[in-house]
Amino acid sequence: MMKDMIFGTGASANKDFNGILSTVRAAVQNGIYCFDTAPSYKTEKFLGQALKTVCQEQELARDAIWIQTKIDAWQMQESNGNIRKYVDTVIDEIGSEYLDSLLIHWPIPEYFDNTWKSFVKLYEDGIVKKIGVCNVRMRQLKKLINYDFPPQIVQIERNPLRTCLDEINFCKEHGIAVQAYSPLCKMDRRLSESEVLKDISESNHKSIGQIILRWHIDTGVTPIFTSRKPSRIKEYSEIFDFTLTAQEIASISDLNINYKMYLESFACPGL
């Protein structure tokens, strides 16, 4: 199973069942078996149904597929951290007995500790295989690592314009898996028109998107990419027949200007 890449169903993904089905089918046909969703994406139910259909078509068992969802800020607030009921609902909707991974979408400080306690309980009960947190920076990571049960997965916005080197090194040191959302920074012009990326793309006979996704993998990070087009999904899955040199990786990392699309404090006040 290709676990180096995750297909996301967030902001830029299809939202209708047929759209989700076509992209999920394309992902599985191209060897991508990991899927990411969240309540705020409104794709949990359709993703579950699409996966069920595709698994039947391809004769795949549940454990051939890897599903990750999240707990949103409103759920943390509404339940004061007792989020079990939401997990039960999503497991029902997805049509599975367990989740492969569950993340806190935005670690709202007021409700974080209670929510994390529920997460640990879900992990201990075997309902969730891995637990983690999204949108954290070094300050929170240093705090989290001292918890009795630290996160196993961290998901952050990461791309060549924002390399998050400190966070990634810290996570590697502590055995925490890092996932990158918006791995292509919605193909910002500073990336699509970058001479550095154009040169590397030409020398490797790959598109800039493929180069960036490979850069994530070669730096030890799992990119969560998305597309509405099956052809694009195929293109992005074809990145396992080459690797980048250390020099190429370094020159891509040098594009870092700490540009972020999503401001953590605006989506997670007081973070």
Added chain:
Amino acid sequence: MSGIISLIKNHKKKSLFCALLFILAALIGIYIYIYNIIACIIACAVTFLILIFFLLNLMTIRKVNSQKTPFNPRSAIRNVDYLIIGDMCDPNQLIPSGKTYVQLSAPDRNLMSAYEILRHTYSILDEKYGTVVFVIKDKYINVERFSIFDIPLFHKITINRLNLKMMIIKANFPFLFSPLKSIKLLLGIKISGWKNCECPKKKINQFCEERSIKLIYYYK
């Protein structure tokens, strides 16, 4: 017909405004028909005043909401040198020239509001060198209430936590619920004569310290 419906759906505010104009014009027509010319003049004056009110209200909402633009995921404004939060002021008098900044000012903003806004917005600052500038009148240091001009900058979670749901409705009518401040905001009146001192609230200093944000505090 479906084209008209979709046009209305896409331009809700404009459609509402046009509908209002149409109703008012119809009312004037009825007045002229039923009563006399004096009643018509009065109706026209009332209509004019109502229109001015709606127009100014819309302008105020736009001005307040425009403060949110830098925080949009599509915005190119990131890693700014200064974040100015508080009362109306002239940034040129408070920060060195040539520096990048985002200004979140509203008339008579109190320290508690400014702190809550900081909690929502500090990520726009440069992580190493970012500085937050608080501009608060002395009489508003201990005032503990939020204004309708703060609401658009707050997350839903904060609005729920602080029980500010009613304020969302009020924030749609700033000219009705806060007319003087709305005028000040629209005119962009800048207050000068701010003096520098240490921030009087410990928790704000601590918040900035934990996030490596430099804090400059101005009072008057």
